[in-house]
Amino acid sequence: MINKVLSVQEYKELTEDFRSICRRPFSNIYLMSDDIKRFIELERVSFEKSDYGLIFYFDEDTFYRVCLYVDEKQLFEIPSRDKKLLIRNVYRTKKKDVKLSYVEERLQSLGFKQEGTTAQIEGNPQELIANCKVIEQYAKKMERKGYSCIIPDISCYEEIEDMILESRVIKDYHMTFRTKEEKRNMEKGSYLCIVNEKGELCAAIIADMDVDIAQIEALAVKEEYKIRGLAPILDYKIFKQLCERKIGLVQGWVELDNDDSLQYHMSLGYRFAGKQANEWILEK
Amino acid sequence: MRETILEILSESNAKIRINADKNLLEERLIDSFEIVNIVMKLEDAFHIEINPELIVSANFQTVDSIVKLVQDIVEKENGEI
Structure with missing residues (x-):
């Protein structure tokens, strides 16, 4: 019962x-x-x-x-x-x-079926940002060309979440559940996105920022904007916020069979945190 | 030009020099963070501007495609002077 x-x-x-x-x-x-x-x-x-x-x-x-x-x-x-x-x-x-x-x-x-294994990655935002200095210049260049990084209004969150799920970078059960009220109360800048000159959504990141630790929950780039360096811009902007808030640790989970994501995060300067998670699913 | 570009690519990943004929993206020799580095260095080295619309996988697949991209931009920018 x-x-x-x-x-x-x-x-x-x-x-x-x-x-x-x-x-x-x-x-x-x-x-x-x-x-x-x-x-x-x-x-x-x-x-x-x-x-x-x-x-x-x-x-x-x-x-x-x-x-x-x-x-x-x-x-x-x-x-x-x-x-x-x-x-x-x-x-x-x-x-x-x-x-x-x-x-x-x-x-x-x-x-139950084992759907995958994820590995925890982490980094110190100050060290990560030091490794990503070139991105600041790149972000300015992209902004001049119409790609702006903005803090979206809460009314855009649904579109962002849909885009993240459609991009399949994370599975539906990786998306953290929050009520509307909780989303409204999240730290300013927890949702960041890049829009083009027409205001269309190109890429987005969601980070849960606590007092001394932040979790990157999702980062996705629309298929047609991939390779354009939008993901590094979003990561850089989040690291910058974390440094300003004096948050000393940023963590995330990456699927172990996602070689592209693993390589990208290692290039940024993340390291493995020594934890893994096996995910088991039982369909309804 | 090819040698300068190879030098820039090798700074991002030393393995590129010995895999110059391979697909850099499929072989995971470069990722989107490396592309940011490469684009900024190419712009500096050749005094060009690479438009975001040109930063697509087709132009960054091989060393040759990157050389062609830079060549086209240099020629276009010189033609505009």
Whole structure:
């Protein structure tokens, strides 16, 4: 039976209760406590409790992000639901543990398909910007030719998100769910885009900026504007903002089989952060 | 001109010199960040301006296509003087 998590307190009690039965459960709850709190307050977290543990469902609108808190040695069940299910198992690159292997074996037998593996990359915005000095000049050149980098109005966010999804640089379940209110409250400059002289959208980036860390959530360039150096301009503009805000770390996730993206980010000066994530999907 | 261009490309990726006949994009010898570097250096070296509309994969696929691009711009700009 699936129930809604009504409060952070209830969430804590649920996990503590299960820990009293199973001392070291397998957990892939990699969400930060603020994110968990946020989802609970939005009434978007539900759970299923059984002898083998807890299955949490974070409703991301187009899919459920499923987090496990289970005894991995038991044959836990995860039935399909009205939306696609995503399970993201994050692990240290050189340390995929035995518990995770048990869980992934079970996921496979439950019908989940491994869609891919992403690697975390990171960099210091000041170091990245030092490596990208030439882009400042290039951005000015492109601006003279009609390609302007702007902070879009919130009314353009949907068009930007659609363009990002259409470009297939990220999968639909990589797009972070936010309510309109949350989007409105995001730091100014979290969405940046490049438009041509006709005002048409050519490229865009979304970055979630916290006090001391930023996450690049998506960066996409429309097919007809690829190779034109618009992606480096957007990255450069974000790095500049992060430096101004004294944010010391920028992170992102890149699909391991996306050689172009990996090479591009390494050229910019990013490094691997030592974490990977296997993504498992169960269609509805 | 070809040698200067090869020099500029090699500064971005030393492997380009020994792979000069290969498709630079398909072989991932250059990416969009490298293209920014290359465009700026070509503009400096040949005192030209490369229009954004010319920064397309067809013009950056091979060393020869880059040489042709620069040649065409140089000729056009000289013709305009």
